[in-house]
Amino acid sequence: MNRGPLLSAGVMLGVGLGGFVDGILLHQLLQWHNMLSSHLPPDTLVNAKVNMFWDGLFHAFTWLMTFSGLVLLWRAGLRTDVPWSSRTFAGCLLGGWGLFNVVEGLIDHQLLGVHHVRTGPSQVAWDVGFLFFGLALLLAGGALIRAGRGDVTPRGGTVRA
Amino acid sequence: MFVIPARRSLESASTIRVTDSGAFLAHSPAMRRLNALTLTSVLLVSSAVFACETCRPAVEAGIFNEHFWGRLAITLLPFGVILAVVTPLHFLGRER
Numbered sequence A: 001m002n003r004g005p006l007l008s009a010g011v012m013l014g015v016g017l018g019g020f021v022d023g024i025l026l027h028q029l030l031q032w033h034n035m036l037s038s039h040l041p042p043d044t045l046v047n048a049k050v051n052m053f054w055d056g057l058f059h060a061f062t063w064l065m066t067f068s069g070l071v072l073l074w075r076a077g078l079r080t081d082v083p084w085s086s087r088t089f090a091g092c093l094l095g096g097w098g099l100f101n102v103v104e105g106l107i108d109h110q111l112l113g114v115h116h117v118r119t120g121p122s123q124v125a126w127d128v129g130f131l132f133f134g135l136a137l138l139l140a141g142g143a144l145i146r147a148g149r150g151d152v153t154p155r156g157g158t159v160r161a
Numbered sequence B: 001m002f003v004i005p006a007r008r009s010l011e012s013a014s015t016i017r018v019t020d021s022g023a024f025l026a027h028s029p030a031m032r033r034l035n036a037l038t039l040t041s042v043l044l045v046s047s048a049v050f051a052c053e054t055c056r057p058a059v060e061a062g063i064f065n066e067h068f069w070g071r072l073a074i075t076l077l078p079f080g081v082i083l084a085v086v087t088p089l090h091f092l093g094r095e096r
Helices: A004-029 A045-078 A086-111 A123-150 B004-019 B022-027 B029-044 B047-063 B068-091
Strands: none
Touching: A004 A045, A004 A086, A004 A123, A004 B068, A045 B047, A045 B068, A086 A123, A086 B068
């Protein structure tokens, strides 16, 4: 039995969808930050458009992550040695979202400071909250993945040892 | 600032249609063609077009400058780290 292909597919999809939550909700709808908003505050039309370019690039790579996850999921579904577990997949989606938040939060917010979740007097609290939300997602995802260990039936067939 | 001229033209186009009107003029093919031509002409020479011409070089200069490769690396770094985590997961998931 090989859970690896389903794990990687689910995590990639979770990373991609989590990235889109960040990009769509925080960059575009709430407009709390942009990719480079700490280095290049979007306070002029030109700066806003330059930030828009880097946001677009971020979205492009997020799309590639999602697409790769979709391809991996399709391939995993064709294999007879991969257990088709809803709990494992849901856990991977949550874990992938959490992984995105933790990695992006640590690198972009804490380490490089290219942007913060919400710039202002409470930006540290928002950044730490973002990290803890990511950790909570990772823990919830991990619990679901562990629970999915009992699922052994592959998609449309029996497990090949 | 960029929208005002186009908006004005829309208002004037609708004004012309109403005041000249009579049902015949407002709905005749010739009047509709004239309205479309007027609207297109006004939009083409409106300041929105010129705004793009003056704005775009500044935006391109802001993107493709000496910081470009560093910013690209910053944008890609989280994805690289994530791939480094997910790739082993794909191959090390074998159990029993």
